Amino acid sequence: MESGRHAELETYIADKLKHARRASRALVVASTSLKNEALQQMAEALWDGREEILAANQQDVRASEMAGQPPSRIDRLMLDEHRIRQMMDGLVQVAQLDDPVGERLDAILHPNGMRIEKVRVPMGVIAMIYESRPNVTVDAVGLCIKTGNAAVLRGGREALRSNIALVRALHQGLEASGVPSEAIQFVERVERESVDLLITAVGLVDLVIPRGGSGLIERVVRHAQVPVIETGVGNCHVYVDTAADLAKAREIITNAKTQRPSVCNAAETLLVHKSVAGAWLPEIVPHLAQLGVQVRGCEQSLAILQDAGCRNVLAATDEDWSTEYLDLVLAVKVVDSLDAAIEHITEYGTLHSEVIVTESEEAAVDFLSRVDAAVVYHNASSRFTDGFEFGFGAEIGISTQKLHARGPMGLREMTSYKYIVRGDGQVRG
Incomplete structure (x- = not known):
């Protein structure tokens, strides 16, 4: 890529990530009821926008058919009203699940009287890099919003129109709920360099999750400079x-x-x-x-x-x-x-x-x-092997690694933790 275009792409990606970071700070303190309302509103917005979404998807499907993609790839790409309903059901189910953020994992009373608590917190900014399945767009957003994370989405070229239409509807749902629409950032640029910029954005991206074929996953794992959860190939x-x-x-x-x-x-x-x-x-x-x-x-x-x-x-x-x-x-x-x-x-x-x-x-x-x-x-x-089947609501991927998540990744796998210590003037001698 020529230097001018690369600089322009760098600015584009950096702006997306800065907006996501700003939204993540607001989401940290968002109440469970507000996040659940956002999920409900996003589900309704998907149905309200179904005609636009399906029209965009038909364009993507036709383009893939003309490109000679096999039926299995077309099936991964294709949307219909039933699949939109499934995406909506996933959002509603996530809204009905317990909010992991703020959950107390452990409590310790120090001999000096300090109270030490281990508490679940959001990751921050999660970048999803995925290929031809537009349902991933909705699943990722639902899980990120419920867990107080901002989502940066970089889908594949073959589903670009579908994803733009889906994100437009999801933004409308967020705006109706009062959650900052900046919490969803969609990268419309499909150059390979856009992936490289996301996976090396130290300080702006807290976690990268790649979903797709072995080539995509291996590329991300090999070149990432930020933490990655490897969602694996399924042989x-x-x-x-x-x-x-x-x-x-x-x-x-x-x-x-x-x-x-x-x-x-x-x-x-x-x-x-x-x-x-x-x-x-x-x-x-x-x-x-x-x-x-x-x-x-x-x-x-x-x-x-x-x-x-x-x-x-x-x-x-x-x-x-x-x-x-x-x-x-x-x-x-x-x-x-x-x-x-x-x-x-x-x-x-x-x-x-x-x-x-x-x-x-x-x-x-x-x-x-x-x-x-x-x-x-x-x-x-x-x-x-599916987050919905395991009762997690929508899933963000199936991890084949052992740290920190393994198997279908639901809400708890989207969080980290921190220690909160309450004292009364204690100092260490």
Whole structure:
């Protein structure tokens, strides 16, 4: 980027961040009732502005279709009245949740009489950097406002019109409630340099949360100079154990793969114990194929399926085991044991969500204790890794790291804490 344009972009980003910082100071002292009113007003404003939002989204969808984006990417981008209702419901649910700000986490009475309290406080200014899902705009804003944080949003080029329309409605909701509209800052500039400026804004940004593909997340983690929470790529596995109820396994893998394949908690690999693979794979693979799933199998699974007359299965490559497809594609591998399944997950998993299907309590406990992931499941679909499903209201992302948040990030993960000390003239000798 030429120096003049870069300087202009620097000024643009700095102004956004300074406005956000100013709003964050006002939000620190905002009452719970005021924040809840803002959430309710924003939900109503989304519905009032739905025609403008949907018209803008249709333009984004058409542009992505003309650019040859796959159906899974289009699905992540597309809005309709039902999805707007879901965003509204998320805001309303967040309003109904307890406000974590001000919560007392601990209390200590010092021997000299001082009272020491550990209390939840807002982070300050949170920058969200994300790609094609416009619902992230609303989810992030809702959680930030409830927790007293200002939100700086930098969405992807493909959803730019949708996000502008959504933010316009959200600003109207804030203004109606009396919360400063500066609390939401949307970066309309989509140059890569705008991301670089956000993630290096020491003193203006308190936390960066990237949501998107591996390229975006790796870039932010590698180059950020401000704190980052890594929301991870979801190379999620379903392991069908030797003691599995195969009817349950059928329902779980069908849901985990096909209910919404374009999201990070969808299953990408099916691991099947060798003792059940011969009978079950020729049943489950045609079933999945009828739902549009393309299977890429290991050598052993290919042999089983070809012997059973299943011809539309491709041979898996090493790359398939580490790929987050975000599409109706599933890698299938036959494993010799529970240990082998865990070893495969350890090598190729992304610390997101992992599933075991088994009626053996011993196998379940072994899997749940040994598999390192943000969420591990016994006899349930990975699709439940979601803040709304966990009762957090909307989520701002699913963290695959261990500090300071892990798994679906709700209200408490949007806060820090400070110590408040009350004395009566004590001095240290």
